[in-house]
Amino acid sequence: MEKGLTINHTAATDSWRMFHIMAEFVEGFDALSGIGPAVSIFGSSRVGPDSPIYAKAEEIARLLVRNGFAVITGGGPGVMEAANKGAAEEGGRSIGLRIELSRNEVHNVYSNLTLSFRYFFVRKFMFIKYAMAYVILPGGYGTMDECFEALNLIVTQKSRTFPMIFVGRDYWEGLINWIKRVPFRTGTLGPSDTEVFKIIDEPQQVVNTIKKVVNE
Template identity: 50%
Template sequence: MTESVREHRKGPVQLRGRQIPETTTDERLLSESEGSEWVHSDPWRVLRIQAEFVEGFGALAELGPAISVFGSARFRPGEPEYELAERVAAGLVGAGYAVITGGGPGVMEGANKGAHESGGTSVGLGIELPFEQGMNSYVDLGVNFRYFFARKTMFLKYSDGFVVLPGGFGTFDELFEALTLVQTRKVRQFPVVLVGVAYWSGLLDWLRDSVLARGAISAPDLDLIKLTDDPDEAVRLVVEGVRDLHASEEAARAEAEAAAAAERTGTDGT
């Protein structure tokens, strides 16, 4: 029997055995233990970071309408969450959207499988981790990243909305990053749909009963999140959210153009 060999992706480089580093690129970037060496190494890191953004933008620039699907890497084929991700992704493809995931196993693989087998565009944005996940086999367009922040920028830039299935810390990070940027108006509002009433209700109860009750958020902030158990309803909610957003943007644009025209007319005296 052939002994399995541990593998590790470091950007475009594939490493095995003793070549695998003990720390990640993110860890080395954030480390304070380098002393004055950072003066010499950090400018080169900036170029590497720039390259990740350039590669990501280049790969995804012509993707078209897309929805990101998030969820745990730990659910296996045959488990309800995996199959739920397949159904959500198939519905999104039917509605005319590409599907973007983190490219790994679990919910991500289920969503990529649903998109791929439905004839849609299946995108995976992978990340360098100490425990290698690799890109799942259902990804049609894959981009591997060293840095989490570069990867998260791609999710936000190229997604029209998010569908979030049960997951752990990584899923929470992606969910709350999106909500924070919308709440603070750093990005335009886009729909966020949680799938799994039993899984997410405790979180939403805490947000309402503790966070909102203490005034740490406002009541409209909770309206940013929709919750359902039905994959078809999840697709409907996110698609309607995108449509409503585009309609409001068109209305705002028309209002601004009308106001500018009225101002020009007043200035010209005609």
């Protein structure tokens, strides 16, 4: 595992790091280029199998597979495990894009295609490149980092527009209301900047929304 960097030692390792980054991109392209239509599902690693959030993630994944989509997650526990489990048990492509962390991160056993990344930005690129939609269940900083980067890429036209669906109105509504209210008042966001995402709670409606946009 690569430790934190200091100015004094980065120059000596930059060439090695560049080739490692390139290798991660090549491995990701080779492994994921043939997966077909896919949806990335995000959410907390800290929810257990008894949580309603876990059950909802699993149900959404099952419905996605029944409708011809592969499921991509971060390969960890919690929501990621639930989504990989639902996809795998439904007989679909269940993909886990794991990240190497300094802490002892637990990975789930339900992905039938697993890739491991050292660099967050390479991993996030794979989520965006190969997903036709994002489904975002309740989560913390990692979940918000992934969804807000995608929102920014869409708004700045660095990425194609694709459905971004927040699942869990009680969890997300306060944040969404703040986005729609405060940044508009200060002029830091425009009216069209919130048109790229929706809040939907029903799993079947989530899948129907994705299918409608994909088929347009």
